[in-house]
Amino acid sequence: xxxxxxxxxxxxxxxxxxxxxxxxxxxxxxxxxxxxxxxxxxxxxxxxxxxxxxxxxxxxxxxxxxxxxxxxxxxxxxxxxxxxxxxxxxxxxxxxxxxxxxxxxxxxxxxxxxxxxxxxxxxxxxxxxxxxxxxxxxxxxxxxxxxxxxxxxxxxxxxxxxxxxxxxxxxxxxxxxxxxxxxxxxxxxxxxxxxxxxxxxxxxxxxxxxxxxxxxxxxxxxxxxxxxxxxxxxxxxxxxxxxxxxxxxxxxxxxxxxxxxxxxxxxxxxxxxxxxxxxxxxxxxxxxxxxxxxxxxxxxxxxxxxxxxxxxxxxxxxxxxxxxxxxxxxxxxxxxxxxxxxxxxxxxxxxxxxxxxxxxxxxxxxxxxxxxxxxxxxxxxxxxxxxxxxxxxxxxxxxxxxxxxxxxxxxxxxxxxxxxxxxxxxxxxxxxxxx
Amino acid sequence: xxxxxxxxxxxxxxxxxxxxxxxxxxxxxxxxxxxxxxxxxxxxxxxxxxxxxxxxxxxxxxxxxxxxxxxxxxxxxxxxxxxxxxxxxxxxxxxxxxxxxxxxxxxxxxxxxxxxxxxxxxxxxxxxxxxxxxxxxxxxxxxxxxxxxxxxxxxxxxxxxxxxxxxxxxxxxxxxxxxxxxxxxxxxxxxxxxxxxxxxxxxxxxxxxxxxxxxxxxxxxxxxxxxxxxxxxxxxxxxxxxxxxxxxxxxxxxxxxxxxxxxxxxxxxx
Numbered sequence: 207x208x209x210x211x212x213x214x215x216x217x218x219x220x221x222x223x224x225x226x227x228x229x230x231x232x233x234x235x236x237x238x239x240x241x242x243x244x245x246x247x248x249x250x251x252x253x254x255x256x257x258x259x260x261x262x263x264x265x266x267x268x269x270x271x272x273x274x275x276x277x278x279x280x281x282x283x284x285x286x287x288x289x290x291x292x293x294x295x296x297x298x299x300x301x302x303x304x305x306x307x308x309x310x311x312x313x314x315x316x317x318x319x320x321x322x323x324x325x326x327x328x329x330x331x332x333x334x335x336x337x338x339x340x341x342x343x344x345x346x347x348x349x350x351x352x353x354x355x356x357x358x359x360x361x362x363x364x365x366x367x368x369x370x371x372x373x374x375x376x377x378x379x380x381x382x383x384x385x386x387x388x389x390x391x392x393x394x395x396x397x398x399x400x401x402x403x404x405x406x407x408x409x410x411x412x413x414x415x416x417x418x419x420x421x422x423x424x425x426x427x428x429x430x431x432x433x434x435x436x437x438x439x440x441x442x443x444x445x446x447x448x449x450x451x452x453x454x455x456x457x458x459x460x461x462x463x464x465x466x467x468x469x470x471x472x473x474x475x476x477x478x479x480x481x482x483x484x485x486x487x488x489x490x491x492x493x494x495x496x497x498x499x500x501x502x503x504x505x506x507x508x509x510x511x512x513x514x515x516x517x518x519x520x521x522x523x524x525x526x527x528x529x530x531x532x533x534x535x536x537x538x539x540x541x542x543x544x545x546x547x548x549x550x551x552x553x554x555x556x557x558x559x560x561x562x563x564x565x566x567x568x569x570x571x572x573x574x575x576x577x578x579x580x581x582x583x584x585x586x587x588x589x590x591x592x593x594x595x596x597x598x599x600x601x602x603x604x605x606x607x608x609x610x611x612x613x614x615x616x617x618x619x620x621x622x623x624x625x626x627x628x629x630x631x632x633x634x635x636x637x638x639x640x641x
Numbered sequence: 642x643x644x645x646x647x648x649x650x651x652x653x654x655x656x657x658x659x660x661x662x663x664x665x666x667x668x669x670x671x672x673x674x675x676x677x678x679x680x681x682x683x684x685x686x687x688x689x690x691x692x693x694x695x696x697x698x699x700x701x702x703x704x705x706x707x708x709x710x711x712x713x714x715x716x717x718x719x720x721x722x723x724x725x726x727x728x729x730x731x732x733x734x735x736x737x738x739x740x741x742x743x744x745x746x747x748x749x750x751x752x753x754x755x756x757x758x759x760x761x762x763x764x765x766x767x768x769x770x771x772x773x774x775x776x777x778x779x780x781x782x783x784x785x786x787x788x789x790x791x792x793x794x795x796x797x798x799x800x801x802x803x804x805x806x807x808x809x810x811x812x813x814x815x816x817x818x819x820x821x822x823x824x825x826x827x828x829x830x831x832x833x834x835x836x837x838x839x840x841x842x843x844x845x846x847x848x849x850x851x852x853x854x855x856x857x858x859x860x861x862x863x864x865x866x867x868x869x870x871x872x873x874x875x876x877x878x879x880x881x882x883x884x885x886x887x888x889x890x891x892x893x894x895x896x897x898x899x900x901x902x903x904x905x906x907x908x909x910x911x
Contacts, residue, residue, distance in 0.1 A: 209782070210814050211789025213798050222810075224800040257657075259686040261804035261892055269805035277806030287812040434815035439704075445806065461654050462685065464678030465815035466702075466807065 209405070216399065217500045233295030238490045257455065258462075258474065260375045261262075268477050272486035276493050280429045283398040283496070284411055287434030288469035290477060291427060291489055295394060295414025296322055296484035298428030302390055302410055304480065305472045306444050307358040309335030314359070316343035316373060318366030318606070321593075344535065350381045351407045358443060358536040360387050364403060365395035365529065365549050368589075368613055369606065372529050372536035375543060379407025386441035394418070394580070395549045399503040404433040406543060410468070415492045417580025417621045418550075421502055425491035427484045430472060434465035447471055453479075500572065502582065502618060507547030509584075509624065510616040516625050517554050524555035524610060524634035550617075551579060555610035556588075557636045563588035564614055566635035572619060572627040584617035584624055642767065646722045648816065652704035654696040656688025662728050665756070666693040670720070672738030672762070673828030674777075674788070674820045676703030679737065682804075682892040683899060690900070695727065699743075701824055707829050713739070713835040717746035730754055733903050737761040737888060738860065739832050746837060749844035759902055762885045763897075764860045765838030765868040769829045778826030781908040785817040785825070792854040794884020803891075809889050842871035849875040850902045852895070854883035 208215065214222070219323070225236050244263045246252035254260040263269050277289040292298040303313070315327055317340040327338035341348040343366050353360075360382035362373045375391065382389040388409035393401060397418045400406040403411055413419055415427040438447040439460050447467045450456035454474060459467040477483050495502075514528035529548035531541035556562045566588065567575050573586040577593060587593065590609040594602055599609050642660055644651050654677050667687050669680040677684070677696040684696040700719060701709030710716040720743055724732060732754050736744030741763035748755045775785035790798075793810045802809055817825060842849075849872045853862040862879050869875050878898055880887050888895045 210811055211786040211793070212810050213790050213795065221797050224802075226796065226799060226801040254686060254689070257689060259689055259809075260681060260726065260896060261682060261802070263805065274805040275656055275801070278800045278802060278808050281806065281808035281811055282800065285811060287807060287815055289808045290806055416665065434812060435818070437819075455657065457657055462678070462681050464656060464676065464681070465819065466678075469806065 209583065212282070215284060216283065219279070219282045220499050221497050223282035224275035236275050236490060236493050238486050239436065241270075242266050258457070258470070266486065267481050267483045268473060270483075270489070273484050273489040276484075276489040276496075277429070278399070279493065280431055282527055283499075284431045285433070286411070287403055287466050288429040289429055289431040290469060291415070291429055291470050291484035293428065293482040293484055294426050295392070295412060295416060295428035295552070298430040299323065299326065299392065299486055300410040301472055301476045301480065301482065302351055302412055302430050303331070303359065305337070305468060305476050306388070306446060307336060308340045310356055311336045312354050312357045313338040313361055314349055314357055315340050316362035316366060316371075317341060318343045318369055318371045319363060320367045320392065331382070343373050346374060346377045346381060349378055350593070351385075353381075353385045353387065357387060360389045362391055363390070363395065363402050364391050364393040364543075365551065367395070368553055368611065369552055370527050370529050370534070370548070370553060372540045372543060372548065375403055375406040375408055379409075383407070386443055387615075388436045395551055396544060397499060397503055399500050399550060400507070400544050400546050404435065409433050409436040414580075416578070418503065418506070420492045420495040420498065421499070421580065421582050422491065422495055423578060423581040423583070425488040427488045427492050430469075432469035432472070433467065436468070440465060442514055447458045451475070504546070505618050506550035506616060509618065509621050510550040510552060511547070512621050513614065513616050513624060513628070514552050516628065517552065520629075520632055522557050522636040524557055527553040550615060552614040554612055554614070555608060556612055556632070557610070560590045560609040562635040563610060564591040566612065566631045567591065569631035569634040570627055572623055579615035582618045584619055585615040586612065588612050644723075644726055645718060646726055647870055650706040651700070651723060652698045654684055654694070656684035656686075656694035656696060658688035658694065660695075661693050662730070662798070662853065662870065664693045665691065665731050665733065666695060666719075666729050667733045667735060668689060668724070669694070669696045670734065670740030670801055671697070671699065672740050673704070673832060674817050674825030676707045676816060676820075678703070678816065679886070679889055680735075683735070683888055683896055686896045686900070687903070692733075692903070695729075697701060697723075701821055701827075707821060707822050709821075710831065711827060712831050713742045713746050713837070716743045716831065717750060720747040721750055724751060724754060733757040733759070734900065735759045736763070738763065738767070738885065739828050742767065742835055742838065745841045745845070746835070749841035749845070752844065754843045755847050757848050757850070758845060759852060759899055761887060762857055762860045763851060763853060763868065765842065765863045765871070766830040766836060767860060769833040774833060777829050778823065779850040780822045780826065785814060788817060788825070789813045791858045792885040794854055794882065794886070794890055796856065796882045797884055797886070797890040802874050803893050809886065813886060813889065837866050839867060839871045842868055846873050848902075849900070851875060851877040852887065852898055853877065854877045854885055854887045854890070855879050855881050856883060857887075859885040876906065
C-alpha cells in the first residue's frame with residue numbers, strides 16, 4: 207500500500223488510474239470523446255449539474271470524459287486530490303495563479319525559471335496588477351525576506367532552468383507556510399516518477415504535459431494539480447476560496463468542498479471563464495505517454511548519466527551541469543529529492559563559444575535541433591545562435607546564459623549512438639582550437 | 642452556519658441554501674476522522690430540492706469546536722441537543738459508518754422527531770482491528786493509509802470518478818490528515834466500544850434504509866442482516882462496485898437512492 211493509501215503502485219496507476227473500461231463497449235483503451243457537449247437526462251438533472259449538486263459533464267470547455275481520465279491519472283501519480291488539464295503548461299500556470307489572486311497580488315518566485323514563465327511574471331502579469339519578486343533559488347532566506355503583505359504565492363521549479371538548480375522544496379515550503387502562503391511548483395523536468403513534490407511540502411503543481419509526460423512531441427498540454435493540503439481558511443488570505451462567490455450563487459468553495467476547494471474553483475471559474483481547456487484528442491495522446499512514464503524516465507536518466515560522464519571527459523567541453531555530478535552545488539539535495547535520478551537535462555559549455563556552438567549544432571545527425579525538451583528523441587539547442595542570437599555576451603550573462611552554453615534533453619536512443627554523434631560534432635566544432 | 646451546543650461552537654454547512662427549521666430537514670452525519678465535506682454533492686442536491694440541510698461537523702471535527710465525544714452515546718446525546726437547539730421537528734438522518742451508529746443511537750432517543758433514517762456503510766457493531774486502533778490512537782499515518790486502502794473500494798482506487806478530475810483516494814487521505822491529532826483513534830475506539838446497535842434498531846419505528854457498498858471491506862454487507870431484521874421498517878440496497886466510501890465514490894447513485902428514499906419510499910416491515 208502506498209503512503210496515500212492506494213492499494214496500487216505507481217506503475218500500475220500510470221497505466222490504469224482514471225479509467226475503467228466503458229460499460230457499453232468494453233473499450234480497453236481510453237476512448238476519445240470528441241464531443242463539445244452532453245445530452246442532459248432532464249431539466250432538473252441539467253440544473254443540478256450546473257449548480258455542482260451532481261457530477262458529470264456539461265460542455266467540453268469545462269470537462270470532458272477523455273480529459274478527465276488524464277486529470278485523475280496525474281492526480282493519482284502526484285498524490286493529489288484533483289487536477290485540471292489545460293491547453294498548455296503555461297495555461298495551467300496562469301490558471302493556478304488567477305484562481306488565488308487578482309489585481310494587487312504578488313508572487314515570490316525563484317529566478318531560475320523557464321523563459322516563458324519569466325516573461326509572464328516580468329512583463330505580462332504586471333499589466334494586470336500582479337507583480338513578482340525573483341529570488342536566487344538557493345537563497346532560502348531570500349524567499350522569506352521577499353514576502354510582502356500582498357504576497358499570495360511562492361513559486362519555483364523542481365529542477366530549474368537553465369542551471370538545473372534543484373529547489374529545496376521542504377525549506378521553501380516551510381518559508382511559504384510560515385507566511386500562510388502556498389508553494390506552487392513547475393515540476394515538468396522531474397515528472398512524478400522522479401519527484402513527488404506534495405510529499406515534500408508543495409501545495410500545487412503545474413506540468414507542461416507536452417514534455418516527458420507525453421514524451422512523444424505530438425501534443426501541447428498542461429496540468430494543474432491540487433495537493434489538497436493547504437489550509438486556505440486558516441491562512442485568511444484567499445477570499446476566492448473562503449468567501450461566497452457571486453459567480454456561483456454564493457458558493458463558498460472551502461465550506462462545500464474542503465480539500466478539493468482550489469481545484470473545484472479552478473475548474474468552475476477558471477476553465478469556464480478563461481477557457482484554456484485541453485482537447486480530448488490531446489488528452490488521449492498524453493495518456494499514451496503516461497502509460498510508459500516509469501520505463502521511459504528510467505531510460506532517460508540512465509542515458510543522461512552516461513552523457514554527463516561522457517561530456518565531462520571530453521577535451522572539447524569547458525564545463526558540464528547535471529545535478530548528480532560531484533561539482534553540482536545541489537548534488538546532495540538531488541539525491542534526497544530525486545532519488546531515482548535528476549532528470550535528463552544537461553547543460554554544457556563548448557570550447558570556442560558562439561561560433562563553435564553553431565558548428566556543433568549543424569554537425570549533429572541524431573540529436574534534433576529544436577525548441578522543446580522532454581521528447582523521447584534527443585534534443586539540443588544552443589541559445590546564443592538561436593533563441594538568444596540578438597543578445598550580446600553581457601546581456602546573455604544577465605539572463606543567466608553564456609555564449610558557449612549548449613542545452614541537451616537526453617532521449618531514449620541507444621547510448622552509443624548518442625555519444626558517437628556528440629563526439630563527431632564536438633570534434634568538428636572545436637578541432638582547430640583543441641587539436 | 643454556526644451555532645452552539647453546550648457552550649461549544651458547532652459548524653454545519655447548509656448545502657449552499659438558506660437554513661429554515663420549518664421545512665423537512667436532512668441531517669448528514671460523517672464517519673470517523675472525517676468531516677462534512679464527504680457529503681458535498683448530496684448536501685448541495687437536497688438543499689436545492691426541497692429540504693433544509695444540516696451537514697454537520699461533529700464535535701472536534703472540521704470546523705466544530707472540540708473535544709470530540711468519546712462514545713457513540715455521547716455523540717448521540719450531542720446530536721439530540723443540537724436538534725433541540727435548532728428546534729427541528731421533521732428530521733431525516735443520513736449517517737455513514739460511525740455516523741450511522743450515531744444516527745441509530747440518536748434515532749432511538751428521538752423517535753417522534755425522526756421521520757426517516759438512512760444508514761450507509763453500517764453494521765450493528767463495528768469492530769476495529771486492534772492494530773488499526775493502536776495505530777490510530779498513536780496518530781500514526783499508517784492508520785490513515787489503512788483506512789483509505791480498505792475504505793475506498795477497489796474500483797474507486799483505479800478511478801473513473803463522475804466528478805471530472807477528482808481523485809477520491811487522495812481526497813480521503815487529505816481529510817484524514819487534516820483531522821485533529823488523535824481524533825481518528827478516538828472515533829474508532831467509540832465505534833469499537835458500542836454494543837447497542839441491535840437494541841437501538843429495535844426502537845426505531847420510522848422507515849430505514851441500509852445503503853451498502855458491494856465491495857465494502859470495512860463494513861461488509863453480509864454483516865447487516867441482523868440489523869435489517871431488528872429495524873421495524875427497512876430496506877437494504879447494495880451499491881454495485883462501491884466500497885465503504887460510497888457517497889464519495891458514487892455520489893450520483895447515492896443521490897438517486899437517497900432522493901427516492903426521502904421523497905417517495907415507505908417500506909413495509911422488512
